[in-house]
Amino acid sequence: MTQIGLFIPCYVDQLYPRVGLATWRILRGLGLDVEYPKSQTCCGQPMANSGCGDAARPLAERFLDVFGKYKHVVTPSGSCASMVRNHYDQWLAGKPGFDHLKSNTFELCEYLVDIVGVTRADGDFPGRVGIHMSCHGLRELRMARSSERMDAPFDKVRGLLAQLRGIELVTLSRPDECCGFGGTFAVAEQAVSCMMGRDRIADHERAGAQVIAGFDMSCLMHLEGLIRREGKPLKVAHVAEMLEGARLS
Amino acid sequence: MTGHPERALPFVLDQPRAHWHDESLWFVRQKRDRQASALPEWEELRNAAHAIKSHTMSRLADYLALFESNAVANGIQVHWARDANEHNEIVYGILAERGVTRLVKSKSMLTEECHLNPYLEARGVEVTDTDLGERIVQLRKEPPSHIVLPAIHLKRQDIGALFHDQLGTEAGAADPAYLTEAARGHLRDKLLNAGAGLTGVNFAVAETGGVVVCTNEGNADMGASLPPIHIACMGLEKIVPRLADLAVFVRLLARSATGQPVTAYTSHFNGPRAGGEMHVVIVDNGRSKILAEETFRRSLNCIRCGACLNTCPVYRRSGGYSYGYTIPGPIGSVLAPHRDPAAHASLPFASSLCGSCSDVCPVKVDLHHQLLAFRERLVKEGKTSSAKSLAMSVMSTVFQRPWMYGAGGWLMRRVVPLMPRFVLYGPWNPWGLQRELPPMPSESFRDLLEKEETR
Numbered sequence: 001m002t003q004i005g006l007f008i009p010c011y012v013d014q015l016y017p018r019v020g021l022a023t024w025r026i027l028r029g030l031g032l033d034v035e036y037p038k039s040q041t042c043c044g045q046p047m048a049n050s051g052c053g054d055a056a057r058p059l060a061e062r063f064l065d066v067f068g069k070y071k072h073v074v075t076p077s078g079s080c081a082s083m084v085r086n087h088y089d090q091w092l093a094g095k096p097g098f099d100h101l102k103s104n105t106f107e108l109c110e111y112l113v114d115i116v117g118v119t120r121a122d123g124d125f126p127g128r129v130g131i132h133m134s135c136h137g138l139r140e141l142r143m144a145r146s147s148e149r150m151d152a153p154f155d156k157v158r159g160l161l162a163q164l165r166g167i168e169l170v171t172l173s174r175p176d177e178c179c180g181f182g183g184t185f186a187v188a189e190q191a192v193s194c195m196m197g198r199d200r201i202a203d204h205e206r207a208g209a210q211v212i213a214g215f216d217m218s219c220l221m222h223l224e225g226l227i228r229r230e231g232k233p234l235k236v237a238h239v240a241e242m243l244e245g246a247r248l249s
Numbered sequence: 250m251t252g253h254p255e256r257a258l259p260f261v262l263d264q265p266r267a268h269w270h271d272e273s274l275w276f277v278r279q280k281r282d283r284q285a286s287a288l289p290e291w292e293e294l295r296n297a298a299h300a301i302k303s304h305t306m307s308r309l310a311d312y313l314a315l316f317e318s319n320a321v322a323n324g325i326q327v328h329w330a331r332d333a334n335e336h337n338e339i340v341y342g343i344l345a346e347r348g349v350t351r352l353v354k355s356k357s358m359l360t361e362e363c364h365l366n367p368y369l370e371a372r373g374v375e376v377t378d379t380d381l382g383e384r385i386v387q388l389r390k391e392p393p394s395h396i397v398l399p400a401i402h403l404k405r406q407d408i409g410a411l412f413h414d415q416l417g418t419e420a421g422a423a424d425p426a427y428l429t430e431a432a433r434g435h436l437r438d439k440l441l442n443a444g445a446g447l448t449g450v451n452f453a454v455a456e457t458g459g460v461v462v463c464t465n466e467g468n469a470d471m472g473a474s475l476p477p478i479h480i481a482c483m484g485l486e487k488i489v490p491r492l493a494d495l496a497v498f499v500r501l502l503a504r505s506a507t508g509q510p511v512t513a514y515t516s517h518f519n520g521p522r523a524g525g526e527m528h529v530v531i532v533d534n535g536r537s538k539i540l541a542e543e544t545f546r547r548s549l550n551c552i553r554c555g556a557c558l559n560t561c562p563v564y565r566r567s568g569g570y571s572y573g574y575t576i577p578g579p580i581g582s583v584l585a586p587h588r589d590p591a592a593h594a595s596l597p598f599a600s601s602l603c604g605s606c607s608d609v610c611p612v613k614v615d616l617h618h619q620l621l622a623f624r625e626r627l628v629k630e631g632k633t634s635s636a637k638s639l640a641m642s643v644m645s646t647v648f649q650r651p652w653m654y655g656a657g658g659w660l661m662r663r664v665v666p667l668m669p670r671f672v673l674y675g676p677w678n679p680w681g682l683q684r685e686l687p688p689m690p691s692e693s694f695r696d697l698l699e700k701e702e703t704r
């Protein structure tokens with residue numbers, strides 16, 4: 001059984017290929033047995049979040065066909081990982097292999113920390129960085145404790161990034177407010193969506209960030225779209241790109 | 250048809266005010282965080298509250314019957330209303346039979362839901378909301394814009410102008426203490442001359458047959474104690490089994506709602522005062538229908554603390570009125586489409602599904618999952634745009650065929666960079682109104698991977 005089936009979400013494949021490649025290199029660099037099944041496309045999240053379950057179901061079924069055979073499925077997207085883990089039940093419950101798929105699909109940082117057991121990231125990333133905690137990774141996968149909850153704090157993303165040499169992680173006034181992407185929400189509610197995005201960017205700016213780091217390119221695409229329209233000097237970066245050059249152990 | 254996006258737009262366009270609204274409510278959220286973090290057992294309390302409510306809902310009929318018999322034994326007259334109209338008839342009936350023409354009310358979202366005020370006013374009853382915020386919106390002939398902070402959308406200057414107009418305060422005066430004092434004098438007069446007082450109910454205790462009202466201004470207590478008749482109106486989900494259960498809810502309610510450790514007044518009404526009458530009106534108005542639905546049942550656990558509104562990044566930036574329903578915010582977006590799916594079809598979509606509401610909710614209503622579930626139902630029932638469903642099924646068709654997906658992606662990455670800006674960013678591209686599209690890379694990940702592997 002190949003250990004890892006690499007799941008590169010459709011929009012990352014088409015629009016952010018460098019993020020996919022960085023993920024591939026990180027996993028390979030750890031000496032892991034990774035495969036990228038070429039018949040994969042989309043997990044169905046855009047359809048499911050629009051309420052179009054009938055359009056999402058065949059994609060969920062396909063996903064199980066394509067990825068059911070791997071020990072683990074890893075993806076550089078909290079949102080897509082959550083789709084498989086938390087929202088496939090309605091279509092796939094009881095299907096052979098689904099329980100395994102559901103409990104073995106991981107977002108990249110989660111996988112590194114929880115499954116591979118990475119505790120050290122030896123690399124460089126000079127600059128002031130604000131972390132954007134995308135909501136689905138935060139509140140559905142629990143990659144960190146959300147600010148609403150009062151149990152013991154933890155943060156799997158910060159834990160990795162904080163170790164890079166030269167990085168200064170800035171403190172935001174609202175540590176995990178939504179950026180307003182939200183899939184079709186970004187279009188259907190564009191006025192509110194863009195105001196949310198601009199407010200997030202302003203928070204990062206006030207905190208002195210030069211780079212907004214995140215683990216979901218979809219949120220970063222929305223934020224970057226606003227940043228570029230306004231000609232701001234801020235950059236966005238996916239954690240995979242930031243960790244690509246580091247030695248993880 | 251206008252939905253949430255259209256109603257939100259003017260609110261967002263007034264950026265200074267939208268920012269002020271956002272900050273005001275975020276301030277309340279932060280107060281809530283400070284109070285909640287002071288209790289090491291906060292998450293356990295939420296679990297306990299969720300468990301108590303879920304248990305209660307699982308045998309609601311039994312607890313309602315127990316409440317009624319204990320309340321009756323306490324000398325309370327219990328009435329049952331199937332819907333808003335029956336509720337209004339019952340309240341009016343009580344007043345009319347006793348010749349009452351002046352009613353004072355304390356905060357009750359249920360009576361807003363039932364549109365009691367206009368019903369009574371049309372029948373010659375003068376109704377005065379005595380909660381300060383409620384009175385403000387009543388004088389402005391507006392509904393509340395928030396379930397706990399009804400006038401949160403107004404600045405003190407707005408209130409100063411309103412009071413100058415209606416209560417004769419000095420022109421230009423906007424000092425909160427001065428305005429509150431003026432309102433107090435005005436309301437005291439109304440309270441002293443009322444023939445009956447109506448209150449909402451935060452909790453109805455089955456084991457004791459009494460009701461509990463949590464407020465900050467003391468107006469509910471005056472309204473229930475000065476006039477000889479007290480009418481308490483409650484949705485049938487307000488029941489808790491035992492007095493001891495209140496220990497859990499009272500600790501959660503004020504902390505979640507306003508970031509106070511406890512409301513200034515937690516008043517227990519266990520029967521009529523000497524020589525007076527007490528009535529409790531128990532209202533269904535669609536609740537039993539929700540109770541019958543596995544997916545949505547948990548929304549009845551709501552204790553109307555308003556925390557999900559305060560934390561909601563959409564509510565804070567679009568205001569209460571953009572929801573077009575008595576209860577705005579995430580909980581309103583879950584409740585409204587039960588009442589009228591077509592009229593409120595945009596509400597479950599007025600959310601980025603960030604899940605902050607579900608994490609902040611003191612009784613753990615899974616709000617963002619309910620919003621998602623409602624989206625699917627609305628699509629199935631044909632209450633949403635058919636163009637969107639069509640687009641989604643086309644996308645699904647493409648994604649089911651890797652070659653089509655590959656070719657489509659290739660084409661997009663080639664064609665988009667060739668398009669002139671005025672075509673790409675025309676009015677048909679809502680993404681591009683305020684945002685750039687991502688730069689199109691010449692190669693996909695698959696292309697890069699092939700090169701990587703032959704390296």
Ligand code: SF4
Nearest residue numbers: 551552554555557610
């Ligand atoms: S759903 Fe939860 S957070 Fe929202 S008002 Fe009700 S109890 Fe409060």
